[in-house]
Amino acid sequence: MNEDIRLMKGNEAIAHAAIRYGVDGYFGYPITPQSEILETLEALMPWETTGMVVLQAESETASINMVYGGAATGKAVMTSSSSPGVSLMQEGISYLAASELPALIVNVMRGGPGLGTIHPSQSDYFQTTKGGGHGDYRLIVLAPSSVQEMADFVSLGFDLAFKYRNPAMILADGVIGQMMEKVVLPEQRPRRTAEEIRKQCPWALTGKTPDRKRNVVTSLELDSAIMEKNNERFQRTYKEIEANEVRYQEYQTEDADYLIVAFGSMARICLKAVEEARKVGVKIGLLRPITLWPFPYEAINNIAKGMKGILVAELNAGQMIEDVRLAVHDNVPVEHFGRMGGIVPNPTEILMSFTNKFGVKF
Amino acid sequence: MELNQIINPANKVYSRPALLSENTMHYCPGCSHGVVHKIIAELIDEMGQQENTIGVAPVGCAVFAYNYIDVDWVEAAHGRAPALATAVKRLNPEKLVFTYQGDGDISAIGTAETIHAANRGENIAIIFINNGIYGMTGGQMAPTTLEGQKTATTPYGRRVDLNGYPLAISTLLAQLDGTCYVTRQAVHTAAAARKAKSAIKKAFQNALAGRGTSVVEIVGTCSSGWKLSPRASNAWMEENMFEKYPLGDLKNADVEK
Amino acid sequence: MLKNKEIKMKEEIVIAGFGGQGVLSMGKILAYAALMNDLEVTWMPSYGPEQRGGTANVTVILSDEAISSPIVDSYDTAVILNQQSLDKFESHINPGGTLIYDPYGIHRKPTRTDIKIVAVNAMDATIELGNAKGYNMILLGALLKLKRVVSLDDVLRGLKKALPERHHHLIPANEAAILKGMSLV
Incomplete structure (x- = not known):
């Protein structure tokens, strides 16, 4: 037997893959059927190994805004939740998109509307693909259909998010989150150094040095002419993603x-x-x-x-x-x-x- | 004496703090924000922290704080600044991370984020401007609006039976184990501004040294919202605000230990 | 039916009973044993409040080819531990399939004539063994003897992989329970 092959739940695979990708921070709040993601991360204590920050936040609202703050500093940050919690995150997701920040959000969908059920569903398709928050924005949406893809799409999601400076979502459901299958985890990658972040993310808040102007990450622009230009830039990015990243x-x-x-x-x-x-x-x-x-x-x-x-x-x-x-x-x-x-x-x-x-x- | 004899570097006794940008401030005459911005800009410079500071701006009058102080900034959604600051600091533990928030931001929409960040003892400084009103949106009631105070949404004065009581959030934050320093200051006189500056300096030092959460509340004026002249605003503040929000340290872990 | 490159194998198993009877962990051990035997495997639990006393079930599919759906509507084998589960799953067993059940607490016995029905007095055997936690392993033993989808050796290796090191001392007790289950059928 190949020792690298493991048996685990989709949710657990996300947690393992996040550590191995070299994610800098995870911020989340428990909700069925995805709580194993946070539980697994807490059990694996990655802050002792890779230095990854794991924090149980006070709400999904706080989680997504922690992601927003972390992403603004150029770090690879993520959160996960299930449908009702993801509804609560929509404000922050809109801000992430508007501020052109890379981040990964995992939604292990359950049946709604409202508090609904804890059982599997795909009823957040509209919310995810058409924009659940306010404004003209798009999320890169990856839909895994196996535990292996739960692991693989952590890397893919972050790679795309950083490539296009746009948040990405893994849209799974209770079946994929809860089922166990064989999975081969990716190789452990080191977290990016401060130097690499400065180089790869010149927009990030790394501290204002004399060689550049201060970096400001904001979604606010009261001058409508500039705000329209910003929107046109977002739309150009979306066109580029549509042209290059369709997968099936x-x-x-x-x-x-x-x-x-x-x-x-x-x-x-x-x-x-x-x-x-x-x-x-x-x-x-x-x-x-x-x-x-x-x-x-x-x-x-x-x-x-x-x-x-x-x-x-x-x-x-x-x-x-x-x-x-x-x-x-x-x-x-x-x-x-x-x-x-x-x-x-x-x-x-x-x-x-x-x-x-x-x-x-x- | 000729004008150019007066405008002479040798005669210079005061200059704009190096980190305060030349952008014209959008604040109203008499507003306390400008003084607090100046203090923060001076301190970051004096402490040699420009390259090491990340500010988190709020929604409210100070939404454009990032236009005035020359450090890296992130603009938070309304009330979420302490959540952002939590992640910024945890992911960049060597950085000086502070939030700048108004009374609506910190004690209405962002109460949960504020209390939990402070309760976790995040190593950040929270600078909180309490002027008892929502300035940015046109003078509506804030959680800190005084009983009887007239605002756009309490046109006959705040009634506790309808609107509840003024919320002294700093007093509440001082009760939490995660805070190391909670103080209430003002900037309406030169002496008060000097004290406020040492308070903010202490908060920044705490944040850098990892001592827990520091909260510096500045009881300030809002001449436009209060519909008073700047001078009358100061008098009204001393007479009314200081009674509900008395100045001084609410918690100082250094002294207590 | 141990894995043999010549013979294609696929076994769709449902294990169902009360939460707390070890339904999910029995499925998990089976899944780990399949992993040790280089089989493809899916383990799909019912999840949620069932874990705390309601009915619980898990579908385990073992195959030497990629598994399409982790959810199926008919099973080759059912291991049934309570009446509700018997009522729910008896009609979903493939003709020629196997139903293993513990008659303890079953007042309406299975009636199918086109499947193999095996009653395993696992509750009695558990009491006899004096190991309350061995209940599900006794049933697993019965399953292994009847279906031979994985070997006892695979199961023991699977247990080693599934259990944290600090629980490895429990493996002999589990083995004893499995052997007991094997002796009952």
Whole structure:
């Protein structure tokens, strides 16, 4: 057995991966189903090894603002929460985006609205991809569908966040957070030195030296003409991200008559449905968006050409389906399958949905 | 005597602090913010901390503090300055980290962040300007507005049965184990300003030495909000504000130990 | 059915009972044993307040190929420890599958005729062993004997990996409970 392979929950994988990435600080508040992230970090005591700061804050509001403060100094900082807590963070997320700060936020979604349930859901898709806070901003959104991706997307999320100076979110759900799978953790990287931060983040608050003007990290600009220019700059960044960072995965789409589009845990369940359908000769393929923003509009449009129908399967009442419909411009019938309130469907329900929506016989 | 004989470096007895920028301040005549900014700029310079300081600006009248004092700054969301400062200091433990907050910021919307940062004993200095009113938004009631005081949202005077009591947040913060130094000062006279300066210096020293959270409350005036002349504002402050918010140290761990 | 490159294997197992009976940790040990045997594995618990006395269940899937869904609606094997779980899962066992249950507290016995049903008096055996914490290991022993998805050796190595060093002294007691469970079927 490969000694590097471990068995752990998605939440635990996030914690381990954060330490190994060389994250400088984690600030969070407990909420089911993601509390293992903070618990694991506290148990691993990374302040003794890498020097990473771990702090249980007094609220999600405080957590995200600690992230804001830390990010302003050029440090790699992150927080995690679940849906109700992430709602509370929206103010801070908007400020992070407006101040062009890199940071990583993890949302292990549970069913809402309101306090809702602690069980898995994907009903924060709109909030995450369309901007849950105020103003014209975008989050880079990564949707892991395995424990391995929970670990991998910590690095990817930070790399993208720093590359574009924009906050990134890992949008997982209770299934991915709570399930255990095999995972290979990344190599331990050193935390960046103060010198590296000065070099890589000339905008960061590192102390005003005679060779530069004071750095001010702010989202405030009362001169509307300048504020519009700021917005135009944000939009240029978003265009660049849309052009370069779309990620998705295809499974057996080449010969498929029907396509399922699903992300996160639903993509896993749908993959099993694809396997079962193909056993009885029904050719279904699966497209799994990995980045929910930027969304793979073009890929879906190209892949779905000539297909008989698309089923968008989500743990919500129908959110990503709007993007899939935008992608295919009404050229292919698009139907939705969803469960809500924390109910996770099984693969058979997906197949039954094909019968109900498209008259497919199995 | 000719003017250029008077304007002569040899005659110079006072100059703008090196770290106070030449930007025209947006504060109203008679406002206390300008004096406190000057004190902070002087101290950072005198303590040789310019390259080592990170300020956290609030939402309120001092929202543009970063335009005036020549150090690195981050502008917080309303009330969140102590949360930002917590992370800035923990991730950069060698830095001098201070927040600059008004009464709404520290004791209304940001009460939780303030109390918890102070209770954790974060090694930061909190500079708190208490003028009993919301200046920036046009003179509405603050948590610290006095009973009977007229504001835009208490046009007939603050009534405790409707609006609750004036909140002495510093008195509360002094009760917390995490604070090492809590003091209430003013800047309405030269003598008061000198005392305020030594208080802020002590707070900065505490923050650098890792002694816990220091809070320096400056009871200040808001001529525009109070609708009084600067001179009358000082008199009104001495007569009314100092009764509810008496000046002096509320906690000084050095002395107590 | 020990891993053999020639034979494809996949086993979908549900373990269900009351919170506190060791349902999740039994699944975890099984999952670690699979890890030691180089199998793919998913462990998907019900989570939340169930952990504190309500019903709890965990789905463990072992396979020598990548596992698609960690959530399935029918199982090759069910290990059932209370009546509610029996009522919930009996109809979800694949024809030809296996149902292992502890008859203690079961008033409505399973009725399927197209599956293998094995009653394991684990509660009695636990009392006999005098190790209250061995209950779930007795059932795991029964499962290992009946299904051979992983070996006892894999389980013991898995326990070593799963448990912190300070708990390694508990491994012999666990082994004894597993052996006891094996002897019951």
